[in-house]
Amino acid sequence: MSEITLEREEVEQQPRKVENRLLRFCKKYGWSYAFVMPSLLVFALFTLVPVVWALIISFQHYDFAWDGTWVGFSNYIHAFTTDDGAFVRALGHTLYYTVITVVANIFIALILAGLVQSCNSFWRTFFLAAYYLPAVTSVVIIAITWRWIYNSEFGLLNYLLSLVHLPPVRWLSDPNIVLNSITLSTVLTVPATGVVLFNAAMSGIPTELYEAAKIDGAGAIRRWWSVTLPLIKPTTLYLVVLYTIASFQVFEKVFVMVPSGVGDSTQVVVLQIYQNAFQEFRYGIASAQAFILFLMIISVALVQFRFFRTNVEY
């Protein structure tokens, strides 16, 4: 309605001057821009400008003091070579952690969502709430609790091992084990978002499809494989990207569970960035490492979108 009248006015008053047209533009769209302006300003100031700035820093010499010399890709090379290549090991550990936790999270979320699906609404709400509850607690607090469970002297886990006559394990001090302990603590945390989203996606599948598959003689597993899985593919894609990006950025768990580290065996990418930037004040190298992380995230997101996009239909 209103758009039509506005257009007619425009036609009538076309041969007006530039100032008037600007005024009319402001009148017509001013409020829309005013409404998006606060958020856009926040993003421009606190995301876009810092990203560009960080990109510049990553090509400059920037230690304690900034002298603005351009150093080309030297920061990107030093990113891999400082501290005897700690960053390379950090990359390896991060990838290891990511592959295991993402596969486990997706797998566990899929199974639990399917199981929750067969509950009535009371139990469904109950279990979803039980899974989600730890997610409202800070990772710091979860990590402190896990550190205590893993305590080699008084920890719960070694006590459980002693019940079945197994020797105690130095969960957080043995360099060969500590990364696995941290990974295990993530695997044992139910991926609540995944369960909730898979469950919502499964509820959205029309029951006729299952009936039809049943008529065609498909068993329960076949129905799950051929009906459920293909139809929740968009959700799977979303969750894989979400969990991968989150795992790439693992930091708090490591920082809190092994504050002083166990040699290099708990080095992860973000910990490297943190140490280089805010403990060693190598801003240039830290920025380069942050951009390498950025590239990792973008490429994984792109690869996964391409890989999963083949015949996603709804």
Next chain:
Amino acid sequence: MALRIAQANGAAPARKHSRKRIPWLTWLALAVTAIISLWPMYWLFTTALTPTSYAIKTPPDILPLHASLSNFQRLFSEATDYGSWMSNSLIVALAITIFHIFFDTLAGYAFAKKRFPGRNLLFWTLIATLMVPAYVTFIPLYIVSHDLHLLNTLWAVILPGMASVFGIFLMRQYIQTLPGDLLDAARIDGCGELRTFWHVVLPLSRPAIGALAIFTFVQHWNDFFWPLIALTTSNNYTLPVGVAGLQGEFSTDYGIIFAGAALAALPMIIFFLIFQRSFLRGVRMGALKG
């Protein structure tokens, strides 16, 4: 063929019936995972209630047999900044949440219901920034906070968090479903843009705003990395930074550490139990259509 259809029809009511009674194996699997999921929470509060001398013994007590509040008393007398950490966390989370409610809803409303040049470009630029890891921005933010003398003030934590793409996206998705007739009616009644927003859009979006507010508050109550860098003296810490620091200060005095951790987690747990439905709705709304 006809027989099969008949079988399927016959099976349908039976399936409905079995939906109500969970197979015991399913129930067992769900119950075990629920216990594993909740165990760290249980252990957190059990340890917080157990005086340190009882906590460091083998075998550990699975039940809080020696429960007392003595750890909490010691926490407040020995970790003297704990009170300010709580109020700092409250100020930060509350301020950011209020900014979010207005900024995200305004932008979400414009992106959902308004037509203006560059709308799609701006929207997708915002969505694209979701891929930027926050860690990329922290070094410049640190430098600029330092130069503006904002370092070690709560403003350094509040300002960068004032709006979120997730929030704008969530509000846009919700406001898109609101009937346009209502907005037109308000306009015809002579409401200006601001009054339409205030008296029509805001009240109608209450369910989405509720989910947004809850999420934002919890997220920033728990936020760790940037406060860890931006806040440098103990009296300015937020709870997660302070609690993480307790580990260094009271190394093996688990009573105090866990009292501090439990007290930081408790408000969010109560919050979740009260608004549990909004929480889960928020998880679904924010993602499904993405």
